[in-house]
Amino acid sequence: MTKRCLESPAPIDANENVARGLYSPGIFEDGKVTIAAVKMDELLPKLGHVDQCGDSSGVSVFRVDQINGEVQAKTELQAIVNRPSKNGIPRVAVGFAVLSVSAVTQIGDGPLLLLDDGKTGLTSHAVIRAPDGKEKAALRRARDNLVSLMNKSLHTFPAAVAAS
């Protein structure tokens, strides 16, 4: 397997982990992540996937076992939280779901792909997506399974723990 993006540190390995930053209370209910955390349009955009290293389409994650992966994950989460929201409702950092690559790519009824997507400054960026050409309906259980994985590996910031 070769890496896809020049700035990525290495090809994605089945034994590594990726972290998904979670930053909106709106995707939680009863302390659990709901399917609102993963839009179907992220897994499978209507107009097909965009491939532009660092900004490719898909569910954005960070390869936290790679050098700087943790720092980049946190930095990006902070940047998103600091970004003004459209509706004035502030984003708040809730935590991270840390997923093993093998668990994500072994989700049935997909399959889901995990692609390296590094760019300068965000070398550990990666995306989870469905292959182009799949039917949206076919991905519904895969999306649900992905959210279940997130809930199994949810790490919330200390202030958020009490609510979960």
Add this chain to the structure above:
Amino acid sequence: MELALSSRPRPTYAHVPSVRYDVMADMMSGGIVASLDSTIDDVNLPFVPVTIPTERRSRPYVTKQLRNATFVIGLVSSMSFLETMPTVAADPVASWLSGWRGTVASNDTLQTFDGFFEPVGGSQHLAVLNDRIDRFVSLPAGWDGDDGVAPSQVAGVHSKAFLISLKTVNLPHECHAVGDGEIVLQWRGLDSFIEAAFDGSTVSWYAQIGTGAATYSDDVFVNAEAVDKRLTDAIDLIG
């Protein structure tokens, strides 16, 4: 002056007993010596030295060098990061969460948002589901923190029409909004899963009962009675 940064590939979390971060600044000696030491127990780490010429010891230049070294990217809007961060020997993910300095969700914010939706609470009452749908269609833009849109009024009408067409015992176990404008109904059973999503023009559904083959389709929503019989049959089995 020399800026020393340690670097090594990080092992997978399954094998990491602890992670320690030490960031040390010494600006008293007229220079800046910083080390970001991401240490795994007692393993000796190779250092990657970055030399900062004395005449270029300005804050922006040092910051740039740190960025070039691809360490602490983005955290260095000022030199305030050069202080001791907590030493944590526990779950490595917890360790980086504890180092977080930004705004975090509080007990109140999460609970407030929970209260925004009337929980289904397992009661599967049509009135409760309808109330949730009413709330979904009036969600503000960006409600999911990710530029999400509220489901359309039409999506609300379609999903409610479908709910009314079901027997009471077949009402869904979960009902969610998603930021791409869908209202999603879900049924769960032992090894079984059904999802039907309404976006105002289509009903996109997936059904798998037990170890049987999954069926799914993206269909134009005409009316509740015209919904694919494979979906309603599956709901009859799981309901």
